[in-house]
Amino acid sequence: MAADEPFHTDELLIIGPGMLGTSIALGLKNRGFTGNICALARSTDTLKKASKSGAYSMVTDDPEQALDGATLAVIAVPLSGFRSVFAQIAEFGGPGLIVTDAGSTKASVIADARAGLPDLSRVIGAHPMAGSEKAGPLAGDPDLFAGKPCILTLTDNDDPQAVQVVTAMWRALGMSILTMSPDEHDEKVAVVSHLPHLAAVLLVQAAEELGGLDLASTGYRDTTRLASSNPPMRADILLANRGPVRRALAALIEHAEQLDQLLAAGDRDAILALLSQSRDARDRWLDRKPSSDEA
Amino acid sequence: MAADEPFHTDELLIIGPGMLGTSIALGLKNRGFTGNICALARSTDTLKKASKSGAYSMVTDDPEQALDGATLAVIAVPLSGFRSVFAQIAEFGGPGLIVTDAGSTKASVIADARAGLPDLSRVIGAHPMAGSEKAGPLAGDPDLFAGKPCILTLTDNDDPQAVQVVTAMWRALGMSILTMSPDEHDEKVAVVSHLPHLAAVLLVQAAEELGGLDLASTGYRDTTRLASSNPPMRADILLANRGPVRRALAALIEHAEQLDQLLAAGDRDAILALLSQSRDARDRWLDRKPSSDEA
Numbered sequence: 001m002a003a004d005e006p007f008h009t010d011e012l013l014i015i016g017p018g019m020l021g022t023s024i025a026l027g028l029k030n031r032g033f034t035g036n037i038c039a040l041a042r043s044t045d046t047l048k049k050a051s052k053s054g055a056y057s058m059v060t061d062d063p064e065q066a067l068d069g070a071t072l073a074v075i076a077v078p079l080s081g082f083r084s085v086f087a088q089i090a091e092f093g094g095p096g097l098i099v100t101d102a103g104s105t106k107a108s109v110i111a112d113a114r115a116g117l118p119d120l121s122r123v124i125g126a127h128p129m130a131g132s133e134k135a136g137p138l139a140g141d142p143d144l145f146a147g148k149p150c151i152l153t154l155t156d157n158d159d160p161q162a163v164q165v166v167t168a169m170w171r172a173l174g175m176s177i178l179t180m181s182p183d184e185h186d187e188k189v190a191v192v193s194h195l196p197h198l199a200a201v202l203l204v205q206a207a208e209e210l211g212g213l214d215l216a217s218t219g220y221r222d223t224t225r226l227a228s229s230n231p232p233m234r235a236d237i238l239l240a241n242r243g244p245v246r247r248a249l250a251a252l253i254e255h256a257e258q259l260d261q262l263l264a265a266g267d268r269d270a271i272l273a274l275l276s277q278s279r280d281a282r283d284r285w286l287d288r289k290p291s292s293d294e295a
Numbered sequence: 296m297a298a299d300e301p302f303h304t305d306e307l308l309i310i311g312p313g314m315l316g317t318s319i320a321l322g323l324k325n326r327g328f329t330g331n332i333c334a335l336a337r338s339t340d341t342l343k344k345a346s347k348s349g350a351y352s353m354v355t356d357d358p359e360q361a362l363d364g365a366t367l368a369v370i371a372v373p374l375s376g377f378r379s380v381f382a383q384i385a386e387f388g389g390p391g392l393i394v395t396d397a398g399s400t401k402a403s404v405i406a407d408a409r410a411g412l413p414d415l416s417r418v419i420g421a422h423p424m425a426g427s428e429k430a431g432p433l434a435g436d437p438d439l440f441a442g443k444p445c446i447l448t449l450t451d452n453d454d455p456q457a458v459q460v461v462t463a464m465w466r467a468l469g470m471s472i473l474t475m476s477p478d479e480h481d482e483k484v485a486v487v488s489h490l491p492h493l494a495a496v497l498l499v500q501a502a503e504e505l506g507g508l509d510l511a512s513t514g515y516r517d518t519t520r521l522a523s524s525n526p527p528m529r530a531d532i533l534l535a536n537r538g539p540v541r542r543a544l545a546a547l548i549e550h551a552e553q554l555d556q557l558l559a560a561g562d563r564d565a566i567l568a569l570l571s572q573s574r575d576a577r578d579r580w581l582d583r584k585p586s587s588d589e590a
Binding site: 239 | 424444446473480482483484485486487488490491492493494495496497498499500501502503504505506507508509510511512514515516517518519520521522523524526527529530533534537540541542543544545546547548550551552554555558559561563566567569570571572573574576577578580581
């Protein structure tokens, strides 16, 4: 594909104009996209707010109307909504429709697409690694994605034009593109995103059981921050990525049991080595880390 | 005790003039303390920097000289150094010397004091809940403690005048005083301070084992922040507070295993309930939390 072709599509459709979807629409408009952007949503409240956001030339709850003439659809609904979205695309999408998404897991999205669509060659899975604790169309931020990485899960069967259009769209938002398989993506985010969320939840559970919150401070606050994430969205992610998440959780438990052995033995040298190695590993990562703000 | 008596002591001695000790000295000077402040340290480098900090009227590596005439000693050395400090106090401290400390655990400090001193009535254990990732005398910050809580571990045998002087000193730094037993303190900080540190270390260990750091983002960064804490200081804390830390770690492992069961069963309702309950518990704590900045 031509790496730097500018983004163009005739009719852009945002399916799920929440915070993420509206940030995409606003970001593209701000960066010079002048085509139509339509929003498809089920709830009247979301439709009203999407309309108020100024991001869309049309908002509707009718999938037939929304998909009529659409050339690129971006799915930005919760993971549990993907199946019904693919069914709508199968029913009402045109033959040349290109599809991408903003889902936090990728194997489940591909599985849902495979279950709903006869041809996946123009479905280019994406995970734009940017987020916010805010929700809804009015929380849309045109600069949400700028400077952040976007994972594309490419396959050999992809339509080259679809890859070009989707790549150009995420690039137009200021994102840097990484490519990997859906499985590699899911294993990695299980470790560095879903497991930290679970650790935060477990720390809150332990404090609820054992007490001590009157002495909790910034260490507790920061380490548990992810426990304040949106519960239904997180439940969707954990279940969609259940296999990798359980493997990551098993590793956490195993390391916890090893650490407990060192504490039981009072082995200061081994504990010090573990803490030093962990600090060094984190500091190495901080030094090399790209800028990404996803929770 | 008279709650609001101003702080006074004739000769203040900071044993261990690192970041914490020097913050105490600078904070008291900034808030009107005009008496002598002496610093006792072993390393020549620390003595030079302590001298350069402008916080002390005298710096020395001679415990006899330092303790001669001292009326209040504040121990701000790492936990592994308390035993030898109490031995120095036993040998060179005057009969009226009042002692407090800035150690992060309390039962171990009291045990070390009991092992070294014939009389503990003028030893008033303290845990000022403020910290910094910086170290050394030149990182001293006169406002480090302002607005933060300080735990005092009082007992029935305490000398009332010692309680008054020590309380007044921490108050003079702008701290709010909480009192509890050493055991209660240690159980609580195990849950809300030491366990979050261990969770951060375990997350780093899991990522080192399983990979994925190229996709790590702010969620990973914040949840693992405590893994960058000073390893020798943290090893001291974990070993000094081994019993409560192991109980907290066991609770974490148990909750992790319960969560894994829910994931294995694909029980979305139970997972959603757990996530919602955790988010609500954290948000309740955020709403009531006092200001404290300790890592």
